Amino acid sequence: MIPKAERLHSVEEYYFSKKLREVATLEKEGKPIINMAIGSPDLQPPQKVIQALEATSKLENAHSYQSYQGIPALRLAMCDFYDKNYKVSLNENEVMPLMGSKEGVMMISLAFLNVGDEVLIPDPGYPTYTSVTKLVGAKPVFYNLNAKNNWLPDFEELENQNLEKVKIMWVNYPHMPTGTKGTADAFQKIVSFAKKHQILVVNDNPYSFILNENPLSILATDGAKEVALELNSLSKSFNMAGWRVGLVVGSEKYIKAILQVKSNMDSGMFLGIQKGAIAALKTSNEWLANLNAIYEKRRKIVWEIMEVLNCTYSKNSSGLFVWGKLPNGINEIDLTDKLLSNNNIFIAPGSIFGTNGKGYIRASLCVPVVKLKEALQRLITV
Template identity: 55%
Template sequence: MQVSVASRLHHTQEYYFSQKLREIDGLNKAGAPVINLGIGSPDMPPHPRVIAALTTAAQLPNTHAYQNYKGVPVLRQAMANWYQRFYGVVLNPEAEVLPLLGSKEGIIHISMTFLEAGDEVLIPNPGYPAYRAAAQLSGAIPVDYDLTAANHWLPDLEALAQQDLSRVKLMWVNYPHMPTGTPPDAAFFARLVAFATAHDILLVHDNPYSFILNQDPPQSLLAVPGAREVVLELNSLSKSHNMAGWRVGMLLGRADLLQEVLRFKSNLDSGMFLPVQLAAIEALQLDESWYAELNAHYAARRELVFELLETIGCSFTRQQVGLFVWAAIPAGYADGFALSDELLHTARVFLTPGGIFGTNGSGFIRVSLCQTTEVLQAALGRIRAARVQPSFTTSDS
């Protein structure tokens, strides 16, 4: 019997990392272990108090049942308190906070809730590939907006306003930006909200990196005056609290819009495991010392990544934030894929080619900070041994 694949999958490819990990696994099994500097999966554990909260709750006999789709009230209150304490945003925990099984879940939930065939979605290029995949799965049309080094990896809103935006229903933004590490900017955030308001566009801000190596206080797009009418924001404990595998995310914003997302979500999944919710509450109550200690580790790692990139001959700015370093490839390579493949097969070090994030990333590579300093030093040693020669040095522009 032949079973045809649904048309919604025709333009959706297997996630790049899913494919590449198979290749890396094959090299590892063949006795050529690879140092993987590609994926942003935090390698450090959560705070001991968080693990203790999970363990204690999991040992109770009454914590293993199905849970409410909206999460327990004390979790929503903890999320609202976290937003008020660190972002200066006051939220109603009953109506304006929706816990999610990770923020990636929220990307597809939002897309399936609000988009349909014929709608257009503004997608950053370069940007997180899940935005495009979710738009395509919903039947909507992805429309790239350019991010370039010349414009400091910010969209040219004036140029966008000159386009036909009549069919655009939703725009994805993400600052601190992944993959370029561009930090948030309050003045730009205000212009962004004004743009969305003027063109009747739902603005969705994906905000999981705001605590990582960000010298300024964490910023939320919801803090901008007037944002509540046009903005939904996604956040997560994956990066900020080393809880990627726990799948704790949140969607924040207008009560009526969250209620519609919940209508879709409740037909797709169930509530979060109660011990995970109780542990997440403990994580959200950690003070500034937790983030300072986390960032001390990442700062030391970033210096080694800078050295590694200089050895390869890449150029980059040191004013990046978030969990990765973004760098332009040296002359002589067709694109980031060519450099990534060369390093994989000559030095057994994997770096992510920037082209997986869109055409504007083709001349770049991205390096994850989610490895210890010992592993990063080993990667640097391998690259030096492979005699990859630098062709130009770093830029602080």
């Protein structure tokens, strides 16, 4: 076999990629697995989104290459969406559609990081920040998030670190996996910190409309465009995870740098998907309210599951997950493996998101009420 690239020695296959193969094997054996680990929306997108895709697919020009930057109508819809929901004014050159925000993590890293640069990554946080940083030859530097500080950055601790080589700082509010909401004060401190140390801060913001009455963007912070980018996604808010539609917004100079990478990586997004995305972005807030009503019902059952497992949790969190603290002495890996083996329930161990996730578990709301009630019953009757 031809040897694989050395860069692959620094990263492992994504946890869920491996674990889902195990779950699939159990299902083939007839095990009735209830998957509460993955944040993959199980509900339908708005009907107008599907109609737009269907109608566009019949157009003569629908199946040709599209613009690397997305059609102007999509970029305009994204600008309008930010103005309406976040009170952030953008022009068409300050927004770029992505094939999912996960693509954006790679594009931004390739656009701004050199080999040996350092990257501030939250612990706990989205594992992709770490793996992509390693893949491009940069060095992850983890900063602590914990319950004592309400899962927000501790700037006193950060200021005591050597930040000379730090080029990018990843933040993610509402936070995954804990569900902690962002605040205007926290974003102001993050922007001030980034300006002081000449760091590009990137807020990953796909959960801001899920069980959250006050959606915020870091770009609403005074002076943020000088040092900040924001990733967003239609996956969670509009149940379009498989469509792979995301966006990055920020200063035109930063967007141009990302385009230098992106234009060499793909040949534009299918027109039908772009038209569907426009329909989603124009959807009324009533649709989101109805979606959140469903998640609210589900979350109450997940809270009950957490209580049966003797976990403590916050009722003030947002997003698609419930983050539960296990009793002292309980190992999260052992517990989740036991739940899968004995109860056919798949829940994510918190330690896959970082060392500060030890002693925690994460349960998804992307499960129908009937299945959540069944999971609860399995735990009660054992």
